[in-house]
Amino acid sequence: MRVLLTTWGSRGDVEPLAGLAVALREAGAQARVCAPPDEEFVELLARAGVESVPLGPPVRSVVVGKRPTAQDAFRLAPALVAARFDTLTPAAADCDVLLATGLMPAGARDVAEKLGIPYVLACFHTLGLPSRHSRPGARPGTPSPEGETDNRTLWKQDADRVDALYGDALNSHRAAIGLPPVSGVRDHVLTERPWLAADATLCPAQGMTDLDVVQTGAWLLPDERPLPEGLEAFLDAGEPPVYVGFGSMAAYAPDGIARTAVEAARAHGRRVVLARGWAELAPIDDAADCFAVGEVNQQALFRRVAAVVHHGGAGTTTAAARAGAPQAVVPLIADQPYWAARVAELGIGAAHDRRTPTADSLAAVLGSALSPVVRARAAVVAGTVRTDGAAVAAKLLIEEAGKGGTSVRT
Template sequence: MRVLLTTWGSRGDVEPLAALAAALRDLGAEPRVCAPPDEDFAELLARVDVPLIPLGPTVRSVVANPKPPTARDAFRLAPELVAARFDTLGTAAEGCDALLATGLLPAGARDVAEKLGIRYVYACFHLLGLPSRHFLPGARPGTTLEGTDNRAQWEQDAQRVNDLYGPALNSHRAAIGLPPVDNVRDHVFTDRPWLAADPVLCPSEGMTDLDLVQTGAWVLPDDRPLPADLEAFLDAGEPPVYVGFGSMAAYAPEGIARVATEAVRAQGRRVLLARGWAGLVPVDDAADCFVVGEVNQQALFPRVAAVVHHGGAGTTTAAARAGAPQVVVPRIADQPHWAARVAELGIGAAHDTSTPTVDSLSAALTAALAPGTRERAGAVAGTIRADGAVVAAKLLLEPAG
C-alpha cells in the first residue's frame, strides 16, 4: 500500500510525518513525503530513509527574516501553496491509496485526493483552529474578528479562510473538472480530523463538534548519540538549563539569549543554548554557557535541570516525556495553549507575557526548578504515550479507516 504524507510548515510539522512514515514502513507500507525543500527537513527524512519530495518554497525563506510575515505576505503565500499542492501532490499521489495532509492549512490536498479517487485524511497537532464552543478562533492575517459571540466569530473565521484560499482553490478545482467549494476551512478539515497529540497534554473530549480521532503524538525515535563536546559540558557540572526557541526565527523574543542567560545564572545554574532558527549565541565566553545546534532531545532532556522554550507541540511533548520541568514563553498560534497546559499539569511554569525580562524569567525558573515540580514532571512522564505514530499508521492502512 502506498501512502502520501504532506505538510508545509516548520520542523514541528515535518518531524511527526517522519515518525509516521517510519511507522508505515515498519508495517509494510510504502510512504512518500511532500514537504518544504529546506535542507534541515531533507536531512530529517533521510534518517528514516524517505526522500523529500519538494513542495512550495522553503519555510526559512518565509519566516527567517528580521520581521514576522505580514498579511500581504500571507495573501501572496496562500495561492502559491495551493498551486504547489495541485501540481506536486497531483503527481506524487499517483498510484497511492491514501493521502494525509497537515501543517499550514493544506488547501488543495483533499482536492487532489478527490480527483484521484483515493482516501484523504486531515491531521493536526493541536486543537487551535478546530471550531469549538469552548474557545474563540485564533488570529489569521488580513482581518480582525468582531463581537464576542462564539458562533459568529467562527463564521467570520471561515470567511477569512475563504478570502485567503478560496479564489485559488476553486480556480484549480475548476481546471481539473471539480465543482467549487464554499467553505474552504471545513472542506480541508473534514468531519473527522485526526489529532496527533498526547491525550494527557492535550485532552480533547468535547472540545470540538467534529468527530475527532486522537491518535497520540507522532514521535520519531532517536538513537543518535550526543556530540562529544556536549557530553563533556554535561559531565563537567550540575545539569544545565536548556534554552531554545526552535524554528521561531523572527518570532523569538528580542535579546532572549542575554535575558535567559542572566536569568539562569541568577538561579545558580549553567546555560545550554540551542542555536535554532533564531540564531541564539552566547553573550560572553564564560565556561558556564554552551551552544548546540540540532540535537537529540530525547537523549538530552533527561539530563537538564529544566527546558525553557516557546511552547511548540514537539518541544512540549519531548520535555514532558523526559520528565524535565518546563518554562514556556509562548509567542504565537498554539503556544499559549501548551503553556497553560504545562502550568495546569504542574510540570512547569507558563511565563505571563511573551517578552520576558531577567526578573520575570528568573521567577518562572524558580517555580520550574522547585523539587515538587520535578517530582510532578517525572510522574506525568510515565503517562505520555509513545505509540501515536503506530496507532495512526494502522488506522491509515485499515480499508475503512
C-alpha cells in the same frame, strides 16, 4: 500499500510525519512525504530513511529576517494551493491514501478527490478546530468586530477569513481539473473527522472542538543519535544545566532572549545549553557555564537537563514532558499559549505571560519550574505520555486506504 503524507510548516510539522512514515514502514506500507525543501527537513527525512518530495518554498524564506505580514499571507496562500496541485498530483498518483497536515493544506483533499483515494486531515493541537466553547485563533484578514463574544459568530468569521485567503485559488484549480467549486474552504479541508496527533494527557480532545476528532497520540520519531562529544563533556562537568531553545521562532523570538535566558539561569546558579535554532541564539560571553548546540537529539538531551526553557511548540513540549524535564514556557504565537497554559495546569512547569520577558521575570518562572514539587510532578506525568501514537495512526491509515475514496468525509 503506498501512502502520501504532506505538510508545509516548521520542524514541528515535518518531524511527526517522519515518525509516522517510519511506523508505516514497520507496518508494511511504503510512505512518501511532500514537505518544504528546507535543507534540515530534507536531511531529517533522509536520516529516517523516508522518500521525500519538495513542496512549495522553503519555510526559512518566509519566516527568517522579518515577521510575515498579512500581505505576505495573501501571497503565500494561493502559491501553496498551486504547489499542492502541482506537486501532490504526481506524488500521489500511485498511492492508496493521502494524509495532510501543516498550514491549512487547501488543495490536498482535492487532489485525493480527483485521484479517487481517501483523504485524512491531521493536526497537532486543537487551536484551529471549531468549538462552541472557545474563540478561534488569530488569522490574517478582516478582523471580527470589536466586542463580538458569540463563539459561533466568531468561528463563522474565521471561516470567511480562510475563504478570503484560499477560496479563489482553490476553486480555480478545482475547475482546471474538472471538479466543482466548494464553499467553506476551512471545513472542506478539516473534514468532520480530523485526526489529532497529540498526547491525550498533554492535549485532551474531549470538549475542545465540535468535530468528531480521532486522537491517535503524538507521532514520535525515534532518535538514537549520540550527543556530541563536547556536549557530553559539558554535561558531565557539573550539575544538570538548563536548556534554552526557541526552535524556528526567528521572527518572533524577543530581542536579546539569549542574554535574558542566560542571566535568568545564572540567577539560579545553573549552567546553560543554548540551542541556536533559526533565531541563531549565541552565548553572551566566553564564560564556561554556557554551551551552544545546533541540531541535537532532544530525546537524549532533555533527560539530562534541570529544565527546558522554550517557546511552547507542540514538539518541544511533548519531548520535554516525555523526558520528565520541568518546563519554563515563553509563548509567542499560534498554539504556544495553549501549551504554556497546559504545562502550568499539569504542574510540570511554569508559564511566562505574553509580555516580553526580562531576566528577572524569566528567573521567577524558571525558579518555579526548578522546584522539587514540579520536578516530581514532571516525572509522574512522563510516565503517562504514550509513545505508540505513530503506530496507532499507521494502523488507522492503512485501514482508511482499504476503504477506497468513499472514506473521505464531508
